[in-house]
Amino acid sequence: MPEIKETCDQGLLIVISGPSGAGKGTLCSALQRKMPNLRYSISATTRPPRKGEIDGVNYYFFSKEEFLKKVEAGEFLEWAEVYGNYYGTLKSEVGKLLKQGADVLLEIDIQGAMQIKKKFPQAVFIFIVPPSLEELRKRIIKRGTDSPEVIEKRLRCAADELSFIDEYDYVVVNDELEKALDKLVAIITAEKCRSRRVRLF
Numbered sequence: 001m002p003e004i005k006e007t008c009d010q011g012l013l014i015v016i017s018g019p020s021g022a023g024k025g026t027l028c029s030a031l032q033r034k035m036p037n038l039r040y041s042i043s044a045t046t047r048p049p050r051k052g053e054i055d056g057v058n059y060y061f062f063s064k065e066e067f068l069k070k071v072e073a074g075e076f077l078e079w080a081e082v083y084g085n086y087y088g089t090l091k092s093e094v095g096k097l098l099k100q101g102a103d104v105l106l107e108i109d110i111q112g113a114m115q116i117k118k119k120f121p122q123a124v125f126i127f128i129v130p131p132s133l134e135e136l137r138k139r140i141i142k143r144g145t146d147s148p149e150v151i152e153k154r155l156r157c158a159a160d161e162l163s164f165i166d167e168y169d170y171v172v173v174n175d176e177l178e179k180a181l182d183k184l185v186a187i188i189t190a191e192k193c194r195s196r197r198v199r200l201f
């Protein structure tokens with residue numbers, strides 16, 4: 001029998017969505033430490049930076065004018081308005097990471113995820129949910145980054161967002177962080193082994 005090597009034509013595109021405060025950011029950071037070939041695609045946004053956020057690290061922070069110019073120029077793979085601000089994935093960002101042979105993690109909202117699903121049905125779609133809406137409220141308050149008005153807006157949206165679960169391939173409940181993380185690693189590991197993604201030679 002010849003030696004068998006595994007190879008993937010291209011990195012995996014992984015899309016993660018979920019209500020604000022569910023723990024997407026926390027899980028994505030931890031996931032990158034566990035899976036070195038996984039790279040986070042830095043999104044563009046018109047939301048003002050939160051304390052400690054750095055341009056080009058957490059987001060590319062643009063003015064509305066700059067953002068809309070890039071929309072006109074067709075520079076986004078997907079974009080959407082979320083809680084009154086624009087957010088989008090730059091084609092250049094994803095292209096750069098895929099060219100490096102990396103698996104690419106998109107942490108984006110449901111509208112953006114549905115745009116990606118149309119363009120890349122082979123991507124993997126994962127929905128992160130909190131154990132309860134009460135726990136979600138506690139987490140958003142504890143994070144301390146949003147005003148009471150914004151918190152209420154995000155919680156109202158959370159209930160609607162949960163109705164999109166069926167559009168996703170996997171659902172991970174982020175109750176205990178380590179367990180949720182283990183599930184994400186298991187999902188990504190299994191997806192990379194799918195026969196249609198692997199060439200044997």
Ligand SMILES: Nc1nc2c(ncn2[C@@H]2O[C@H](COP(=O)(O)OP(=O)(O)O)[C@@H](O)[C@H]2O)c(=O)[nH]1
Pocket residue numbers: 017018019020021024025043044047078079080082087088089107108109110111112113
């Ligand atoms: N469509 C789209 N949504 C994004 C993108 N980047 C972030 N988001 C989503 O925008 C929403 C608000 O993100 P953010 O302001 O960082 O606050 P968070 O909800 O606390 O993470 C979240 O649902 C993110 O998943 C993007 O590039 N495209």
Ligand SMILES: Nc1ncnc2c1ncn2[C@@H]1O[C@H](COP(=O)(O)OP(=O)(O)O)[C@@H](O)[C@H]1O
Pocket residue numbers: 018019020021022023024025026027139140142143174175176177178
């Ligand atoms: N499994 C967990 N248990 C308790 N707190 C968590 C858990 N996961 C995340 N958090 C906390 O909840 C808050 C929201 O998490 P964050 O990653 O910012 O959510 P998102 O990116 O989905 O808006 C943060 O303060 C984070 O430390």
